[in-house]
Amino acid sequence: MSRYFRAEIKENRPVDKSYNILGLKPLKPSREPEPGQFYMIGIGGEYDPLLKRPFSVFRKNSDGFQILYRIKGRGTLLMRDMKEGVVIDVLGPLGNSYPLPDKGQIPLIVAGGIGIASVFSLAEKLSGESYMFYGARNRDELLMLNELKGLAEELFISTDDGSSGRKGTIADVLNDFLTHPSPVTQAKACGYSIYACGPKPMLEAVSRIAIDKGLNGYVSLEENMACGVGACLGCVVKTREGYKRVCKEGPVFPIEEIVW
């Protein structure tokens, strides 16, 4: 099954003013994506934009899969205008995926902003076992809340401006949760495993907390990409063992490996 295929756009609908869901149906059998993996999406336009754009698998569905994307720059602006029925080039699924928690460990999923796109399918896979921490700039940017409520044992929310959930960062919420665990979680837990995706400062803060409390966990990172398959060495991040490629050794890295 080739990881380079053409896919038909089944849907491309707004979920908010700057976020869309793109549903794709591969035109030939393609590999099943795992939570944490990503696709390089071809936007078309002869040579401008030139490069494919990386997006996490958001959800699998009967047609194929969906991605949830933020309209950010030129490429995603053009993506927003792609119509149903159009066929595009796709490369993937690429990269590694989130390792599942050990037996008895409680998964703590932490998402900041569009980071929710990457961890959503992990929460689905862990079917209700996880505790979810989700932060965004404001209430409007909290996406898929209804779906999320059913996916996690408990859902904690924060916004930068306090318009929904707690005012502040989601890392603070996580820190409080770990500092003052509820009797219920304390009774259940033989340890936690953290899964975080979001902006760099948030991931760094979450990593500090994890290291501080001696917890293990993973962060999913982003870097500009060209090839997506490990060939160009463009997407590296600094780790304790030197530079590693986000598209190949990542995007999911053990927290203790990353040099911030």
Add this chain to the structure above:
Amino acid sequence: MNLSVNIGKLKLKNPVMTASGTFGYGEEYSEFVDLNRLGAVVVKGLSLTPREGNPPPRIIETPAGMLNAIGLQNIGIEVFIKDKLPFLRQFHTPVIANFFGDTVEEYSEAAKRLSDIEDIHGLEMNISCPNKHAGWIIFGTDPKVTFEVVSAVRRATHLPLIVKLSPNVTDIALMAKVAEDAGADAVSMINTITGMSIDIKTRRPRLANMTGGLSGPTIKPIAVRMVYEAYRAVKIPIIGMGGIMKAEDAIEFMLAGATAVAAGTANFVNPTVTIDIIHGIESFMKENSIVDVKELIGALRC
């Protein structure tokens, strides 16, 4: 129909190769491309010892192109021989090792080491690198230094030697001639063109390294012009590259004087582009009743 071409004593089954640094060590694209079909595989630039490369961000997109500042990150020649070459050995496709150094001595030593290895069929020396002993001026921008380093490498290897020219010069024909005079079996061109991009909101350069190398369709007209100029100056074969995205582009380079071509940035956009180009050249030859691809070389009408 004959698609084969010669680069010195190296015979290629067709003129389509991969551009160094855009195809990893071959492995990365082997699930998309049957490496047996390629004219040659040119691997990522190698040095005597591993290089860490530049901090990120290393790549950014520009209109119809991209800037990269990888900083020549590589695993080093020894690890390449031990871990990567065995994979490439399975294929009946010549392997060309691209390499570089900080000094003339490092260049020769690297060339010598690579020449000892069975199943490396040719060397491509990247001279778009700074010279430690000359105030970090690029080897490939000063004709005297170019002559010195190419001559030294020529003495160090019996393998077909390709000199990869830097386009960041005023007179590419002169540089091609210097490489030929120093003993090169072929020249390849062009390497990336130095460029820069600034984020006006933050007022910072968009690459951590400040400047980077421009590649992709945006540089193609410059590359075609340079191949055309070099073709009139040298007798050795030219390997043309710079923005080749499809067969028509490859044919354009051949008409300008290239004996073979390489696809670089295009691999990122379309992982099967090398095969698509080979098919496209075949169709073009059929449609135009060309029996030997060599008929295209320098066949520009003026």
